[in-house]
Amino acid sequence: MTQDKTLLELEGFLPYRLNILAESASQSLAGIYRRRYRISVPEWRIMATLGQFGAMTAKEIGQHSRMHKTKVSRAAAALEERHMILRTANTRDMRESFLDLTPRGTDVYRSLVPEARKFVDALLNPLDESERLLLDRLLTRLTQQAELLSENLQREASTKGGTAAG
Template identity: 55%
Template sequence: MDARVADKSSMSDVKLELDSFLPYRLNVLANVVSQALSGIYAERYGLGIPEWRVIATLGQFGSVTAKDIGIHSHMHKTKVSRAVASLMRRRLVQRRINRQDLREAFLSLSREGQIVYSDLVPVAQRFAADLSEGFSPHERDQLDDLLTRLTERSLRLLAGADVSQPVSD
């Protein structure tokens, strides 16, 4: 038998079961949770996921650049730009030019944007509490620790760092 055929036949025996593949499960979970939460803010304010992330980031940090929003929210710069433009048209976000670097602008929530943010914070917190209902405080702490470790590990993989070393606790 040809070696290439043998290699292909043995490769076809290898299966990836998505239902037990951690990256797939995390992606499904993230999508389901994001869609469920986005249904709430879409219904109330007509916000999409990128717009909500911009509002949440500005509400948390105050005045930041679009680049900072992208870094914090892990959104591509074009997605951030479109979300900011949409929010500015709706007068939920305002822009102030950086006098030290005229190519850059600081973004912040307008008064109307702050009202939306203030209204949505308790809704989002209630959603998060409902999501983890039935978990003990210890399980919530464990989940938080595991998610932190998975995020750190993923960032190391993304950066191409030596991932053979375990993440320290």
């Protein structure tokens, strides 16, 4: 049987498979912090980023977490309303502000870190240590390659006078 090269078998398409894995893992983990604290995925990503790095601007959070600025802004507003993050004006650039966890936000973050680690351990359970290390290296290399491809496409689009589509 000849495979039709004009069709794309979505279930075998790497970007699709990676997205399904990421979405499935993210939604499973989200169940933990959604039930306990009514935190959404974007809110958790902000808290996790601030918990790891400390005070950052919304733009920096968006760049690190790969979230669109609108999503960061909405999630930050919800967290601020619930007193989990604090917004402080940037005296050097009044157009932006720094976000940081409040003591309440820090407590929530610290209570969720062990749960998140436990979830990852359970997700990786079918893999032995060498497979885990290999997966980590492969994900790093694929991420670097995807970023390189994206940069090349953007460069190509800008030299042709067009814009890169998302």
